[in-house]
Amino acid sequence: MIRARLPVPVLFLVLVSLGAAIAVLGVQTKMIVLLVAMVAVVFLWTKPEYGIFLFLLTFLFTYPDALKGSGIFTINNALGALFCALLLYRAIHENDFWFLKVPQVRLMLAIGAVLLISTWFARNPPDFLMELDRTKRELWDYFTQLAFLIFMINFIKTEKHLKFIVGLFLVVIVMTGLSALMVADDGDYRAHASFGIKAAGNSNRLGFYCLVGVAMFWYLGQEAESRVRRGLLLAGSALLLLVAIMTASRSVLVTALLFGCILAVEAGISPRRIVATGLVIWLFSFLVLNAVPKQNLERITAFDVGSSLSGRSEARSSAKGRLAVAKMALQIYWDSNLLLGVGPGNFRWIRQLEYDLKRLSTHNGYLWALLAGGLFGLGLYLLLFWVTWRDLRWMERQRFAAWSPPVWIVKSMRTTLLLFLSISMFAEVWLNIMPFFIIGTTIVLRRLYMKNSERSVRA
Secondary structure (H helix, E strand, O other): OOOOOOOHHHHHHHHHHHHHHHHHHOOOHHHHHHHHHHHHHHHHHHOHHHHHHHHHHHHHOOOOHHHHOEOOEOHHHHHHHHHHHHHHHHHHHHOOOHHHHOHHHHHHHHHHHHHHHHHHHOOOOOHHHHHHOOHHHHHHHHHHHHHHHHHHHHHOOOHHHHHHHHHHHHHHHHHHHHHHHHOOOOOOOOOOOOOOOHHHHOHHHHHHHHHHHHHHHHHHHHOOOOHHHHHHHHHHHHHHHHHHHHOOOHHHHHHHHHHHHHHHHHHOOOHHHHHHHHHHHHHHHHHHHHHOOHHHHHHHOOOOOOOOOHHHHHHHHHHHHHHHHHHHHHHHHHOOEOOOEOOOOOHHHHHHHHOOOOOOOOOOHHHHHHHHHHHHHHHHHHHHHHHHHHHHHHHHOOOOOOOOOOHHHHHHHHHHHHHHHHHOOOOOOOOOHHHHHHHHHHHHHHHHHHHHHHHHHHO
C-alpha cells in the first residue's frame, strides 16, 4: 500500500524556499500567511484526522470575518480542496474507492441527484423575489456537508480518532449550553446561545443540541467506573437538560419525553430502578421549578391553547402558525410535481407570490424534503435514516468479536438519530450538519468493527 507521505519532502522543500524568500525580502504579512498555510498543508496532509476536527468546527461555528476569506477562498473551501486532493491521491494509488460502495453514501448521492433534477425542472423566481430564493444555498449546504461526510469516513480510521471527534462535539455542545446561561438580557426570555454552535442561536435548536449532549453524558456515565466521574457526568446531563427546559420549546419537551421513553425501555422494570428513577425525577423537578422562570414554564407546557396567560398565549399563536404553514406546504406540494416537488429553496417565494403572501419556512424536515425533492426525495431520505438505524441496532448486538464498537458512542448515535427524527417534525434540520455527523459516525463505527473482526478471524 502506498502511503500518503510521499509528497511531504516536496512540501517541506517549498516551505524552506518560502522561508528563505521571507528572510531575503523582509517580513511581509502576505508571505507570513502563505508560510502558515504551507505549514498547515504539510500537517494536514500527514495528519488529516485533525483536519476533519477543524472541518467540523467550521460547520458548527460562525468564525470571525478576518477568517472567512473572500469569494471562493474560504476555510471550508481550502480544507475541502486539500481533502479532495488527498482522497483522490490515496484512492487512485491504492485503487480502492470503497466509500462509493457504502449504502448511505449511495443513497446520499441519489438524494443529491434528485435535488439537482428537481432544480432543473423548477421554476425561477421573479426578480423582485430573488432574495427569497434559497436554491443555491441549500444545494451548496447539502453537497459541502456530503463532502465532509465522505472525508470523515475516509480519514477517521481509529477508535481513538473517533472518540476524539465525538468528544469534541460534546465539548462544543457544553460550551454552547453554558453560553445560553450567561447570555445578557436582550428582551427574549427564552434561552438561546450567544456562543458556540451557530444554529443554537435559535431556542428550538439549542434545546435539541442540549438533549444530544444529555444523551452522550448519560451513556458515557453508564461506562464510568468511578462514582465521582459518574456523578460529574450526571450533573452535566442535568445542566444541559435544564438549559433545554429554559428554551421554553414545546418541540424540545416532546423530544425530551421521547428520550425518557427510550431510557425507560432500556432500563426495564425493577423495584430498585423505579425508586431510583422516581428520585431523579423528583430532584430534577425541584430544580426546574426553582430555577426556570414562570414564563418559560408556561410556554413549554402550553398544550391547552385556550389559555390567556402571556407565555401560553404566545405559544398558542405559534402553534396555529405552524399548523397553517404545514397546510400551506401540503397544498403547494399537491399543486406541484408530485414526484420532484417544487425544488430546493423555492417554497418561500412561491408561498408569498401565489398563496398567502407570507414567507416563512416549512419548519418541518419531512415537508422540506417532500417539497424539495418530491416523493423521490422524501423516500430516499427515509430509506437513508432506516439504513443508518439498522446499522446502529446491529452494532449494539455485537459483543463477540475481539473488538466491539464503543457502546456509549453506538447508543448515543442511535438515540440521537431518534431525537433528530423527532425534532425534524418541528424544524428544517435535514440540511444541518447533524444528520451528516450521525451517519458519518455510524459508517466509521461499522467499518472499524468489520476491519477488526477480519483481523481477529485471520489471527
